[in-house]
Amino acid sequence: MAPSSNVDVLIIGAGPAGVMAGNALASAGVNVRIVDKRPAKVMAGQADGIQPRTIEVFQSYGLARRLIERGNQMHSLAFYNPRKDGKGVERTSRVPDVTAPSARYRFEVTLHQGEIEAIFLDSMREHGLEVERPIVPESIEISEDVEELASKDSYPVKVVLRHLADATLETAPNGVHTNDIDPAIESSSSSLETVHAKYVLGADGAHSFVRGSLGIELEGEHTDHVWGVVDCVPVTDFPDIRNRTAIHSDFGSCMIIPREGDKVRLYVQIAEELQVDEHGRKDRSAVTPEKVMEMAKRSMQPFNLEFPDKPEWWTCYVIGQRVAKNFSVKERVFIAGDACHTHSPKAGQGMNASMNDSHNLAWKLAHVLRGWASPELLKTYELERRKYARDLIDFDKKLADLFSGKAVTTENATGVSHKEFQGLLQSMGGFTSGIGIQYAPSLITDPTAQSLAPGLVIGQRFLPQVIIRVADTRPYEIQDLLVSDTKWKVVFFVGDPKEEKQQAVINAVGEHLLCSKSFARRFTPKGAAQDAVFTLLTVSSTSKDDADYTDIHPGLRTHWSKAFTDDLAIDGRAGGTAYTTYGINPSSGAVVCCRPDGYVSFVCSLQDVTSGRLEEYFGCFMVGASA
Template sequence: MVKESRVDVLIIGAGPSGLMCANALAGAGVNVKIIDNRPTGVTAGHADGIQPRTIEVLQSYGLAEPLLRDGGQMYLCAFYNPDSKGGIERTARTPDVTAPTARYPFKITIGQSRIEALFMDSMKSRGVTVDRPIVPSSLEISEDPEELLDPSSYPVKVVLDYIPPSDRAPEQEIVRAKFVVGADGAHSWVRKTLGISMDGEQTKYIWGVIDFTPDTDFPDIRNRSAIHSKNGSCMVIPREGDKVRFYLQMSEQDVMDPKTGKLDSRKVTPEKLLEVAGKTLYPYKVDRKEVEWSSIYIIGQRVASRFSANERVFIAGDACHTHSPKAGQGMNASMNDTHNLAWKLAQVIRGRADISLLKTYELERKKYAEDLIEFDRQWSGLFSGNAKTSDSKEGVSHEQFLRVFKSFGGFSSGISVHYVPSAIVDSTHQACAPSIIIGQRMLPQVFVRAADARPVDIQDMILSDTRFKLLLFVGLLTSEQLTKVGGLAEELQTPTSFLQRYGYPAQGKAQSMFDIIPIAAGNKDDVNFLDLPPIFRTHWSKVLMDDIDVTGRLGGGAYNRFGINEKEITMVVVRPDGYVGMIAPSTALESMDKYFGSFLIPLQEP
């Protein structure tokens, strides 16, 4: 008899994107099942770089510390170009992260297996494990409009085939799910089953990649290095411990079968890759102590034509966008896809948000993916192009390459990702805080807790726990200002205010809908946090001061930095994924009511 089960969310694929989704949903108390067709997870190779914004995201889930401790950290990028003697010479060093607001001014390099293990350990503590090896064999979505619009229904049917040991008969399971997430890679079965096309092209650029422990006299082996030589290009990525990764431009004669004209991966041995590396890095020598992994690929730059079917089945990660790995975007983009999606699924499944909220996933992440492909097209084209020399006047100059590297720093780091206006991004009152950009992530900023003077970064208080964070910049707490604050508290306690209409309390594993964090201007020595109305001080640790800490080194200047008036009250809504959804003055509460009313379901009609 075929086993049947029901789940809130079925995730197909247990790479970084699928694991990010499963961990976030499990933490939110959602009934989630995640499957993978591999008997085990990744053991070596694959993605290896974590961008500054992704570090912030992982920190919001409490997962960044092991990576910060154990991973390599890239602070500098060195640039090498052809010299007059047929070799290469260093032409510049520059910070690897060129995004001024990055909380972490470096990138972490560590194996994908370590990142997957972090997620799996976190999920296991919540009773969720990856079921493997399992492959889906069919997927059906109900055509009943009422069923599709009912978030409590199970309109998706997926048949799973368990891959048994040779001495056991095959087994099947029918899973009926409210939602399905296809995070099953570039050759996604889910995408193909839904008939979603991948739009774009495959380039002519062929690259080899090798992870190894080197024996070399190359002076920038522990910095990211972008190398243009007469013999091709190379990207050096320092890894954890003594390991490094080389991305190496390959010629067709190195990798093609002359009889078939097709890529022959058997020709690309570690020895061949190191031979190419030796030519590219000349006059520096490169030998190996130990090789961990190697591979080869042709760069493809494609984006899926759509990211969902009926807002019931979604695709994420490599299933909906592919690009070159040299800018370190693949795993980062993939994890941030499902970081964007998970909180929306959780609120819809709980019955707190309208199912239309899920439309914003494609709206936000497809635009990002298209921008990513455009960036990658320019970056990989320049990196794969010939270097400009006395013999090649049409090649890529160092100045041209460095200019593009710096101009895309905000995007490649993930720091300047900017979501377009929608139900959850309303820029009407942007002028209230000009430097907190609506649609971008909340800037890092150290404040001082009013109760105990402890310095805290605001990003550590806006955790990925599905709650909307309401940052109340209450200004300089004079008697006149406290009267305004008291008036706002009274308004927010009326039955028609958004805080009462949509303020779902914590239930079981589900967090409350809102987390209020007041931030006062002034001096930590003078402010009494108990002067604030009780509704604004839900816990003593939640009241912050814009002041310098006791060492005189941390915090202060936020009101000025953000362009916020100390004599007014400014409300900043930070979405559960850390992005700013709306800003409004306390005199525009109707704007806040309208904002939340556009996608949340009220507790009860007033």
């Protein structure tokens, strides 16, 4: 009989969405397993662009440094268009690649997918989690039993896993990438296992088995845009070969994405109509890497472009733009990443969207599994991420159409103007950087008192700012205090405690927090550490020369390291603009709740705290002793 076991969370797929979820859950101490059908991690090629918001997310898990150190940084975006004299292309402009002014990292990072996944695999290993491979799911069933589904102690999802003996990935002779397992190999292996899970995450890619088994439909369709991609080390006199560069030439479009070391990724639009095969798929076998390189070469004239070596990796794909109708079934099985949405890679969104799906879901699973929050919380995953995926597809359609369109020239007046193309990219900077993403009002996102901190948009990520730790005048990026540790951060902008009147307000808040009915006590499990669920931070408006951490009431200050002030750092390089940037009154202050994933979810006044507003807010979804 096949072995059988229980697990709290089973993750199927160890691509970007899977490893982000695996790492987040493992580092939170959740009982989790992660399986993947590939016998080893990806070594080259595949998706590789990390957006500014995703770098912030990496940083919140302590993983940004390795990404930034090993990856290539893209700071500038260059545009090339046909010269008036018809002799090839010339630079039209060079502009910042990231235009979102509040981005903490004003660049994108490119690094091959294997290296990015390795960052997570190494971190997971430190938390005792390894990817089990090669393993494929055979079946997945969710219990129909209402009681079982409602119980927090049940394991209502049954998954049968097949352990493959020595499966290898099928590699198409033309280099077209595929994750399909050779069916012959698949059936020849004999080891089966049954897993009973509380929750399952299907992070198993565009051809998701989990999505298919549960009958979740995709909306949208394939387009006619066919692209060829090569990873290479070119020899060239093209001056922008190390910048992200969009070339519109009379010989087609080309996108340059510089990579780590001297590597470059080239995207070229394949102009020809391709044959359709018996499965209704475009036959990409006519496309060769030589053809792709030749097209890139022609689009870059009059500059030279040579390829002394064979390309390290290459592929050819038809753009699909589709979103799953549902991201969850009964809030027991979820899908994330390419299983939910597919789109073109040129906007560099794929891996980012995937990882942020998991980042959104992981803390919610941890909360419900620990009994901290009601299972209702899990409904916000689809609400928040499906809306984002649809917006992404809309943006991608516009971009793909513009990019595939020929440039405006004297011969082709109806083509895409440089102005139009650059305009779209620049206007969508908040979206493409991931910085502007705003989650809709819900159980956890309450924009009622937005006016108390208009600069901290409720539903958006907490805006970076440098603040000063009072006790030792050390500057801190506030985002580095709002880490992804599954805890809520409640930031008390307390004004100036050196003002007698304000000191009284602060003391009243402190006294309130010491009461057993306060949110921090009520929603923290009995016997757990005082700060197990909530981290309380204070940010005063006192000058650093006068501020004393001992001025903050003990109810608000659990440790000397939790008291900050908004002033210029000693080195004068940053700081002193938090109250202004957030739009918070430096006399009366405000209280801002930040979700465990770094998004602003609620704002109220200091007076609201003593009248129980925080208990009311958290009471909507947190489970308390006296709830």
